[in-house]
Amino acid sequence: MSARVVTVFGASGFLGTSVVRALVKRDYRVLAAVRRPDLAGHLQPLGYVSQIHALQANLRFPDSIANAVREADAVVNLVGILQPTGRQTFSSVQAEGAGAVARAAVARGIERVVHVSAIGADASSPSAYGRTKAQGEAAVLAACPGAVILRPSIIFGPGDSFFNRFAALARMTPVIPLAYPDTRFQPVFVGDVAEAVARAVDGELQGGATYELGGPEVLSFRELVQFTLDHIDRHRRIIPLSPGAARTQATVMETLDKLLLGFLPDDLKLTRDQLLLLQRDNVVSPEARREGRTLEGMGISPDALEAIVPSYLVRFRARGQFSQPGHNKL
Template identity: 50%
Template sequence: MQNLVTVFGGSGFIGSQAVRQLAKAGWRIRVAVRQPNLAYAMRLHGDVGQIDVVQANIRNEASIRRALEGATASLNLVSVLYEQGRQGFQSLNVMGARNVAAAARAEGVSRVVQMSALGADLESESKYAHTKAEGEVAVREIYPDAVVVRPSIVFGPEDDFFNKFASMATTSPFLPLVGGGKTRFQPVFVGDVARALTIAVTSSEAAGQTYELGGPAVFTFRELMEMILAEIDRRRVLLPLPFAAAEAIGSLAELGKVLVAPPITADQAKLLRADNVVSGRYPGLADLGITPTTLEAVLPTYLYRYRKGGQYADQDERELAAGRA
C-alpha cells in the first residue's frame, strides 16, 4: 500500500496530534496500540476509512509485523517515563525500539522514524536518558537512514508537565524546586512536534537526520513554576529541594506507586541535573520550516481549569466587583 504509515503509540498526547497532521497530509494511518478499544475515537481524526486502529504490543514481534504489513513508513512514539511492572526502560525504550525497526525491515518498510528525547545520552546517569539513547543506536543499527526526533518537554492541553504541577498547586502549599530550580528547559508545542514528525515521515530530505526540537524561549524550572502559578492565580511557596533529597523522595514514592505515576521518581531527579535545551549541533524546527509556538500563547488555553473559579474565574471576579460598586 502506498502512503500508509503505522504509528505505534498513536493514541497518546503526541501521537493523536501526529495522526491529525498525517491525515491532513493525505496519508492513510494505522494506529497501533495495546488496547484498541480505548482508541476508537482516533478514527475521527481523518476522513472515513483513512485511519484504522489495530492491536500491537512492541514487546511482541508477531503483533508488530501485523501492524506493519503493507506499510510505507513506521513512526514509533512508544516509551516510558517511569518503570511499572513489565513497562520498563529497557523493555520499551530500547528493546521496543529495536523490535519495531527489525519488524519494519522484515516487512520492507522504507521510512522509519523514532521518537527520542532531548538529553538522550549514553553517558547519562538517568536510566530514561540513557535508554532513549540506546534506543536510537538500536534503530540506527538496523536503519542507518532512520529519522530521530528529540523534543524538549512538550506542552499542550494533555501534557504531563504543566498539568502535573498546576494540579499539585491546587492542593499543596508548596511546589518543589528540584536542585534549586536552576535547570533550564526549552518547552516545545505539541502541534509543532506533530508537524515535525509528519515532515520526518514524508520528506526524503529528512532521511538519516536527527532533529532537536525546542521552543522559541528558554526558561529555568523556577520560571516555569512561577508562570504556572501566575496563570492559575494561586500563591504557593517555591521550596528549593536538593537533588539528593529529591532522589530520596522519588525512591520512596516509587515504592508506593501502584496504578498512578509518582509525583517524581529518583530517575527524574537525576534527569533534572542536566539542562534540557537544544545543543545547536543538529537541525531543528527552523530547518523544517516551522515557526515555534510560544508557551505564553498556549498555556492560558488549558491551565484555566486549575483556577479557583475555573474557566470563568476572571468573569466571576468582574461581576463581583461590579456588584460591590
C-alpha cells in the same frame, strides 16, 4: 484518499493523537498500533471513515510488530515511558522495542522510518531513561541507517503531563517542592512536534539525521512552575530541595506507589531516575542549531508557551475560568 499507509506505534497517546491528526490532514491512511485498541476510539473522528484503523501491538512481541507494519509504506515509533511498570521496562520498550520496530520495517522493505526519542538521550547518562533512549536510537540506525530521529524537549499542549501536573498540584498543596529548580528546559508545542513527524514521513527531512526540537523560549524549572502559578491565579511558595531531600522524596513516592500497586496519582509520582534526568539541561544543542537540525531549520516557526498554555490551564484558575489572572490570587 491516498493509498499511502503509515503505521504509528503509540498513536493513542498525547503526542500520538497530534501525529495522527497531522498525517490524516495529508491524506495518509493510518494504522494506529497500540497496546489497547479499545482505548483508541478518540482517534476515529480525526479522519474520514476507514482512514484510521486501530490494531493491537506491543513492542515486547515481535510478531505483533510485524503484523502492524505488514501493509505500511512508512513507520513512526512514538513509544516511550517515564517510569517502568511490570514487564514494561525502559530496556524492553525504549531500547529493544525501538530496534524491533526498525528491523520489522526493514524486513518489509520500508525505507521511511521515523523514531521519536528525547533531548537527554545519552549512552553515558546516569539515568536509565536517558541511556535506553540512546540505545534505542542506536538500534534504529543500525537496522535502518536512513531513519529520521527526532528529539523533543518537554512537550506542552492540551493534556500534557507537565503544566497540567503542576497546576493540579497547586490545587492540592500550599507549597511546591522542586528538585534542581535551575535546570533549563525548552518546551515545544505538541502540534509543532507532530508537524515535524509528518514532514519526516513526507520525506522532507534528511535520512540518518538526528533533529532536536525545542520551542522559542528557554526557561528554568522554577520559571516554568511560576508561569503555571501565574496563569492559574494561585499563590504557592516554591521550595527548592537539596539533592538529598529530593532523593528522600523520590524514594518515599516510589515506595508509596508500590504499596498502592501503582495507583498513586500521576501528579504525585516522582522517581529517583527522573531526578537524575533533572541534573542536566533539556535544551537544543548549539551543534543542532548551527547545522539546522531544529524546527526552524525545517521551516517550522515554533509556537510560544504564552500563545497556547493559558488556554488549557483556565480550568485550574482559583476563581473560575472567566476570572482574570493576576487578581485575587488564592
